[in-house]
Amino acid sequence: MFRNKPKLAIGAGLLLVFTLFVGIDMEPVLSDHELTTVPVPFIKRQPALALVFSLPVEPFRVMHHDTDMPDVKRLALQRYCAVRFGESEVDCLATLEGRLRESGFYKAE
Amino acid sequence: MSDVRTDDLKTGSFDTWATIEAKRAEAVKTVTVKVDHKAATRQAIIVAIRKAGIPLMTRSEWKAKPSARSDGPDWDYSAIVIHHAGNSYSCSADGAELIRKAEDTDIASFGHISYHYAIDCKGTIYEALDIREKGAHLKAANTGKIGIVFLSDFSLPGEAVAHGPSLSDSFKRGAKAGVAEILGQAKDTVSTSWDTPTTPQLNAVDVLVKTLVEYFKIAMLGGHREFASANDQGRACPGAHGLKIARDLRDRYGLDVPK
Numbered sequence: 001m002f003r004n005k006p007k008l009a010i011g012a013g014l015l016l017v018f019t020l021f022v023g024i025d026m027e028p029v030l031s032d033h034e035l036t037t038v039p040v041p042f043i044k045r046q047p048a049l050a051l052v053f054s055l056p057v058e059p060f061r062v063m064h065h066d067t068d069m070p071d072v073k074r075l076a077l078q079r080y081c082a083v084r085f086g087e088s089e090v091d092c093l094a095t096l097e098g099r100l101r102e103s104g105f106y107k108a109e
Numbered sequence: 110m111s112d113v114r115t116d117d118l119k120t121g122s123f124d125t126w127a128t129i130e131a132k133r134a135e136a137v138k139t140v141t142v143k144v145d146h147k148a149a150t151r152q153a154i155i156v157a158i159r160k161a162g163i164p165l166m167t168r169s170e171w172k173a174k175p176s177a178r179s180d181g182p183d184w185d186y187s188a189i190v191i192h193h194a195g196n197s198y199s200c201s202a203d204g205a206e207l208i209r210k211a212e213d214t215d216i217a218s219f220g221h222i223s224y225h226y227a228i229d230c231k232g233t234i235y236e237a238l239d240i241r242e243k244g245a246h247l248k249a250a251n252t253g254k255i256g257i258v259f260l261s262d263f264s265l266p267g268e269a270v271a272h273g274p275s276l277s278d279s280f281k282r283g284a285k286a287g288v289a290e291i292l293g294q295a296k297d298t299v300s301t302s303w304d305t306p307t308t309p310q311l312n313a314v315d316v317l318v319k320t321l322v323e324y325f326k327i328a329m330l331g332g333h334r335e336f337a338s339a340n341d342q343g344r345a346c347p348g349a350h351g352l353k354i355a356r357d358l359r360d361r362y363g364l365d366v367p368k
């Protein structure tokens with residue numbers, strides 16, 4: 001019964017390391033007027049326990065680099081940016097805008 | 110005279126008149142009256158549609174959520190764009206529920222609802238975005254274009270493959286866009302249900318376009334796909350049924366094809 005203990009410990013350790021450094025981002029896609037998400041695996045730029053991530057603010061705030069977003073959303077975006085891209089808010093907004101454009105989001109003009 | 114109880118007029122009636130009486134050689138006192146002609150035109154469109162017997166819900170009546178941002182004002186409209194709301198919409202759902210769904214998608218994506226008017230399967234017209242505001246229903250080309258969306262799925266199975274963005278174009282934009290397009294095309298190809306335009310919907314869009322043509326110098330009308338093709342983009346919207354509606358409206362009101 002106890003013979004498998006070391007194997008289990010190694011397995012649990014590997015799983016923990018994997019979870020700390022690998023995540024899945026449910027990235028938004030705008031297609032034919034409808035919003036969907038696509039899972040995108042990524043290497044975390046900072047260790048974090050969460051496995052599944054998603055953009056914590058509405059896409060329009062990224063597309064228009066909203067500087068007036070509520071503090072709660074801003075903090076969530078900063079945390080997401082640090083883990084997802086290892087970037088500050090300003091750089092991250094530019095990165096995210098590019099990704100959203102690739103995914104069908106646009107500006108009115 | 111208009112009826113304030115049914116015409117959504119906030120104060121007084123829409124019709125107005127004035128008379129000036131003066132004695133010979135006596136100065137006439139005048140009073141300057143400022144009229145917001147854009148607000149009045151918005152109201153006149155609502156009144157005209159209701160007078161034609163089409164049910165219309167203003168933004169305040171269907172309790173539209175306030176916009177989180179605006180793309181700015183717009184007014185000198187020269188084109189009308191016909192859309193369908195997408196594959197996940199269906200006439201089996203309630204119109205009030207569907208306009209809310211479109212509103213949620215658009216507020217997340219653009220900060221405001223993207224179309225000016227929406228028509229449900231029972232023929233009720235919803236005032237979506239205030240006509241004085243610029244829409245966001247086309248990619249980077251909304252100035253001067255009124256957006257009308259049917260809260261329906263008017264595309265037939267396979268239209269996304271035939272007319273949506275090609276897979277190679279999608280993958281050029283990125284792996285994620287390619288994967289999303291594959292998923293969308295697969296869903297569209299195996300789709301077994303779609304909507305056929307209802308008579309009340311056709312009556313509603315006819316009255317709406319007829320009214321808009323009276324108030325704006327509309328020269329062009331087309332489906333989203335026709336406007337997108339003119340800009341080298343692929344698009345399934347508004348589906349085969351939506352395109353036929355656009356063709357019929359063009360013929361009826363002598364409007365041009367998008368170019």
Ligand SMILES: [Zn+2]
Nearest residue numbers: 192193333346
């Ligand atoms: Zn469309």
